[in-house]
Amino acid sequence: MTRENAIRWAPMLVLIGLVILFTAINPAFLSQRNFARIAIAAAPALMVAIGVTFIIVMGSIDLSMEGTVGLTAVLFCFAFLATGGTLAAGAWVAIPLILLLGALIGLVNGLVHVRLRIPSFMASLAIGFVGTGAAVLVTGGDIVKIDDDTFRALLTWRIAGFPLMIYVVAALALLAWFIQSHTTLGRNFYAVGGGEELAHASGLNVRRVRIMGFVLAGVFYAVAGILQVAKLGQAESVSGANFMFISITSVVVGGVALWGGIGGIWNTVVGVLIVNVINNGMVVIGLPDFLQDGMLGLLVILAVVLSTDRRSISFVK
Numbered sequence: 001m002t003r004e005n006a007i008r009w010a011p012m013l014v015l016i017g018l019v020i021l022f023t024a025i026n027p028a029f030l031s032q033r034n035f036a037r038i039a040i041a042a043a044p045a046l047m048v049a050i051g052v053t054f055i056i057v058m059g060s061i062d063l064s065m066e067g068t069v070g071l072t073a074v075l076f077c078f079a080f081l082a083t084g085g086t087l088a089a090g091a092w093v094a095i096p097l098i099l100l101l102g103a104l105i106g107l108v109n110g111l112v113h114v115r116l117r118i119p120s121f122m123a124s125l126a127i128g129f130v131g132t133g134a135a136v137l138v139t140g141g142d143i144v145k146i147d148d149d150t151f152r153a154l155l156t157w158r159i160a161g162f163p164l165m166i167y168v169v170a171a172l173a174l175l176a177w178f179i180q181s182h183t184t185l186g187r188n189f190y191a192v193g194g195g196e197e198l199a200h201a202s203g204l205n206v207r208r209v210r211i212m213g214f215v216l217a218g219v220f221y222a223v224a225g226i227l228q229v230a231k232l233g234q235a236e237s238v239s240g241a242n243f244m245f246i247s248i249t250s251v252v253v254g255g256v257a258l259w260g261g262i263g264g265i266w267n268t269v270v271g272v273l274i275v276n277v278i279n280n281g282m283v284v285i286g287l288p289d290f291l292q293d294g295m296l297g298l299l300v301i302l303a304v305v306l307s308t309d310r311r312s313i314s315f316v317k
Helices: 005-027 032-057 066-080 091-115 119-138 149-156 166-184 183-193 196-201 206-234 242-252 265-284 288-306
Strands: none
Touching: 005 242, 005 265, 032 066, 032 149, 032 166, 032 183, 032 206, 032 242, 032 265, 066 091, 066 206, 066 242, 091 119, 091 206, 149 166, 149 206, 166 183, 166 206, 166 265, 183 196, 183 206, 196 206, 242 265, 242 288, 265 288
16 A cells, blocks of 8 residues: 555545444443434534635635634524524524624635735634634623524434434535535645646636635534524633644645645544544543543544655655
């Protein structure tokens, strides 16, 4: 097997190996009920990870997800309550409104990065802080709750043992894959990530592509915010907490190269499953939280080491 093939299949082999390991330690891990728990935990994280995948494929980075998820989650609750409080009463309007808000946040993020020529990690980190601060401002630090059985059916209504939410997430993952693989925009992401100067020389509007990438990421972050509300029945300013670590870790562990142009949506799906299988498996076998974080950290280092051709890099910055 060539090095390229080994790198391509390594995340899937790691995922299978983890399932076998945890099942051998505790057979209860290999149950439909436990897999449903893993899927529920992974659903919002997958939407965030897919959003940031588009950015990383372009060779940029986005650290605004925690603020964006927190703000969209709380504003979704407010909009939902203000438009009737139930889907039947017209509160479904809150869904497209919040998706539009996510796109707007992404647009601002992209414009700050591209127009002001601020590095993407710094621009997005600042936007994330603004989002978190705005969420605290509008909630006053309180929790906003939604009590609509129809909306909560995303979590409570099950098909073949898995909540409806999982099927929605699977459909959105397929949509993201279609955008990545079968649209001009998706191919342009790879062109920019594979070589920005070459893409610019070929006539591609690189600045527009980057802005559109952040807009698309913002929509997926908004979806994650809505799913967080569906899962918990409430939202607060910290509803997006820890998504930065989980999403970036998942993308890297799944095999998406941080320097851009390599990997894609299915790598991210596998990466999210690896992270959530580790978290769930360690709980099932009774290991403490700090060991979970330690193992994830080691996996990130290992993934970067295996996927980087250090012979072609003269200096790591």
